[in-house]
Each structure stands twice: as structure tokens, then as C-alpha cells.
Amino acid sequence: MFFADGLNCSIFDREVFQEVIDGGLNCITVSLGFWEDALESMDALGRFRDVVQENEDLVAIAHNEEDINKIVASERCALIVGYQNTTALNGNIRFVELFADMGVRVLQLTYNNQNEYGGSCYEPADSGISRAGVELVSELNRCGILIDLSHVGQRTGLDVIEASEMPVAVTHANPDGFVPHVRNKSDDLIRALAEKGGVIGLATYPNICDGFAETPEKWSELVAYTVDLVGINHVGIGTDHSRNIKMSHLEWMRQGRWSRVTNYGAGSASRPGKIAEPDWLTTMRGFGLIADALQSRGMTEEETASIMGGNWLRLYSQVFN
Template sequence: MAWAAAASMLPWEAGEASTKAAGMTDTGIIINALGGLDDPNRGSDSLVPTLTPRVLAEAHASGLTAVNITLGYVSGPDDPFEASVRDIAATDALVREHEHDVLKVLTAADMRRAKAEKKIGLIYGFQNGAMMGKDASRVDIFANLGVRVFQLTYNPANQLGDGSMAPENRGLTDFGREVVARLNARHVMVDLSHSGERTCLEAARVSTAPISINHTGCRAVTDLPRNKTDAELRLVAERGGFVGIYFMPFLNASGHAHAEDVVAHIDHAVQVCGEDHVGIGTDGSVTQIDDLKAYQTALAKEIAERRAAGISAAGERPDTFPFVVDLRGPQQFQRLAQLLAQKGYSSERIEKILGLNFLRYAQTIWGS
């Protein structure tokens, strides 16, 4: 690949020339372990992708091969089970409508097929296990519907375990252990992003398959609850799992994260986990924001609503953005690759971080 060559064309803001040098149309496999296909310029309360011509064009331009999209219940007054089934059905309809641009990912081979066919693979995932109710057999329902990533908790506690903002840090419940066993049996990825430390460590130990932390930062670099301790990172990697670093404000104690913070957290994760277990889970989309001031006004309202609902995390403030200010838009993956190359990362290591590590891990869980 051309990562190192692109890095020689400093600065990365060089625009179209550096984009071409980075191999925008042939950058290998890029997999976002947690992200979205939506337009932040268009307000929406739905988690279902927004597959407008612009969103699709900018996703293709970014070189994205596949992305784990959040569907289903996260919080709010809706019935968790009904909301989750409804989102899956709506997204299935979108995939059928846009079959020339996207495909539904069920196996690792589907991500390779997305690359070969110049499509974007959509990985269906949950970020809260509340839709389980008290019935672990619901795992079978969602696995049959194509859900491939199951995050046990969001920030608060639920019936499976404690989230990162639950002060008791009580770990997995008995029901949580039952759900993990069922997820293992159905070859669904067990994701411990947003979990409390004990929940993560216990899940890694009881799971018969490697687990993932698809979008996080490193607490040793920035001490915030949404970031993972070295103990969590190390155990997940030692058991064959995957850690994705996000592009979120929690990467910097000021709440204003920059590209250099993403690189610092990736580098720390590589030191702790090894280069075969680290990737990216940006927690964002690739569509550029047109009016940052208008977006910030809407975001302040969203932050206030999250606080009122009790689902926000330490480090979220009205003046923080849920992205990295200088690492966004369709060129974000190429820019990150160039910055990693500048740091001395080889092309092979960069390719692992941008997608091949997640692909290998997914093949372990889902099959080829």
C-alpha cells in the first residue's frame, strides 16, 4: 500500500494530491468497528442509517469497506425488544433498496465481498443488552435476524452487568453470564465497550470465545471512565480479542481531542495489546459537517438530554464534539494512515489497524 509514500507529502492537509498518493480508491480493507452511515447535517432521532446520495458518495470516497452500525434500543421510553426488531427490519429494507451500494455482513467473507464489489458492508450491532429482557433465548432471535455484534451494557447498569458510569462496578450478573454463553454458542461478537471494568474482565474470562472492545480509548493515557484500563486491554488481547480506538472527546482530558490524541491512544494500545489486536472504532460517520456552529447548538441540546436521561459519560460537555476536529470527513482514514506512517508504523502494521485485525477477529467469531 501507499501509506508511507503518502506520508512523505506533508502536511496531510495537502488535499487532493495527497489523497491520490494515499491510494484513495485502493487502500486495502478499512473496517470501522463502530461507526455509522448518516448525515450529521440532518437531525434524526433514529439509529437506522441515512443512505442519501451524499452519505453513500462520501462513504465510498473514504475507502470504507465495512462498518459496525448501532441498531436497536440504547435508551428511552420505547420497548427495547420491539425497538430493536423494528430497526433491524427498517435497515434490511434499506439494504434491499440500495443493493448496489451496501450489503449486509453475516460472515468475514461478506466483508471481503464488499471490498471486491466496491460496496460498503453493514454489520448489525447493539449497544445495550436491554432487549434481552429476562430471556437469554432472545439471542437466537437476533442472531437469526443477522445481528453480529452485541455490546452487553451502555453507560449505566442493566440486567447483564454494570456500565462504565455505574459507580458500584459490580461486574456481570448471573443473567449476563447466561447471555454471554448464548452469544458464544450463536457465534455473535461479545463487545465490552461502555462496560465497567469488572464487567469487562469477568466477561473476558467466562467467554469461551475472544471478546472485543470495539470503541474505546486507553485510561493510562486519559483517565476517564469510558477509556479502558491496561488490565482490560491486556486480557482481551491475551485471549485473542480485538480493541478499537475511537475518535471521541474522551481521548483528551480537555474534551477537545485531536488527531495526535488518536495516534497516542492507538500507540499505547499497540504497546499493551500487540499490533495484531488493535484497530479503529471511530464512533462516528464520514460525512462532513457543513456548519459547525449550527451543529454545536444542536449538540448542546443532545448533551443536556443525555444527562437528563442518565446515560451520559464523564467528559461529555456542551462544548465537546463527538469526533476529532482535525480527523473527520471522507479523508479521515487516509489522514490517520499518514500520521501513523509518520510515527514510523510500517504499511503492514497500518493495514492491520485500519481493517485486517478486525477482519481476522471477525473470522474467528463468525467464520469465513
């Protein structure tokens, strides 16, 4: 069974790559940035390539379906490069093609703040997609980069789904109809995403699971709800797992350079620190427990395979070029 994690924001080293391999993962989309500009994003990519090179017996970077298949055939894990923001572009429409050349395959339109392309789920109001956002969506489509709406505002998200010629993704969020949270996605948005062929990757990140991440069995209820909503072909997993992420990384994610005051993202003043991963997923070694839980609730092997990674593989092969 092909296992894929649609969004993993760990800081990778040999130990974490080994955990990923032990967990049976065949493909992982990584997050190399949150607020970094073009040069900082290139530096992060360069450094990531070094770490991958040092561990080439375990992992390799993939740019398309053929790469993924080759890497999986060699019993390694395929890594897809993504950023959780569009700051890497420095506002330059021509940088989309250049970052695509460098191997970037997933970009989130906005992270926690509004930007020149659209609104974020954490802002008090959402403008919807901007004029620059409309042009960016076309360019991302043309360059084979998957658009991620996970932290994007509701109105902007719906606009992007409509504007995009290619299917888009929510790589790591849960249905707001099941777990109400500003970071989760409305049933309407998930339906619109699915109608255009997209995939939502459900997250195990406890702050947006409201207790449902406690066991694989409880977490599988999130899957069941979402499959009921949009069918088996549009649901995947995007753990938002964050191995090696320290408080200083969290502060960077939450405040970047735009703010001097404390922001909590999906945390809160009462739990400002890094929340523990679920007991069964302290490392990616536990990933396969999700497949067991899905089959225990009656899913067929084929259905389980779609959720565990098949849907991501289909979407990636459709969007990457």
C-alpha cells in the first residue's frame, strides 16, 4: 500500500528520515518555509538538498510521478518540496517558473496573514482573491505547482478553487463541520474542492483535532465524516507532524518578522508551547496504525489505500508536470 503524508513540517535529519521509512511512508511533502523571502527560501532548499544527499540511501526529492515511482521502487521515501507561504516569490510573478525549475511543487497561497494574493483564516476579514492572486493561480497551474489552501481564508479559498484550472489541495486541515476551528475548512469549501478533483489531507495536529487525535480509532472518525461528505477519492492525510520543531521555530511560524507581540496560531495563551504529538504518532513510525483503524471500521483495502496515499499520488500526477 502506498503511504503518503501530504504535509509534514518536521525538521529532517537521519533519525527522522529513518522513522519515516520505518513508518512505511513512500512519499512526504515537506515544508521548507513560512515567511522566508526568495533568497532565504533558496537557502532553505539548498540546505534541504544537502540533508537529502547525505541520506540518499533513505530518501530522494521527487518532481513528478515518474520520480516518485522510481524512488519508491528503490525502497526509499520520495520527498516533495513545498513552502507554506508565497513569500518565496518576492511578489514576482516570474519567480513561479523559476521556483518550479528548482523543484518546488506545493505552495500555500497564504500562511497565517493576508498577503498580496488573498486572505488568511486568522485575519478578522477576508477580501477574497486579489487581482495578483488571480494571475498567480494561473501561473501556478501552468508551472505544475499544487496550490495549498490549508491556512487560506474561506472566501479566498472558494475563489481560488473557482479560478484554478487544476485541482487544488487543502494539505493539512480538518472539516470545520466536525471539529469547529478557524483553521479547519467548511463543508462548502471541501465540497467545492472535491468537485474540482482536489484532495483534503486530514491533520493529526492535536490543536485542530479537539481530542480526536487521541487514538487512531478516534481519528478515523474524522476520515469517515469527510468521506461521507465528498467520497473516498478526495480525502488523504496531511499530518502536520513537527518532529524537531522547537519553541524558537514555533515563534518564527507564529510571528515571523511582521509582529513583535505573541501570536499563538492554533495554540492559545493557556497552551502557548508546542503541543505534544499524539501518543501513537510521536514519530512517523505510527503512521500505519491509521490504515489498521480504517480497516477496523470496515473500509476495504482499496478504500484504505486511497486515503493512505493513493489520492495524493493521483493528484500529484495530475498537477505536477
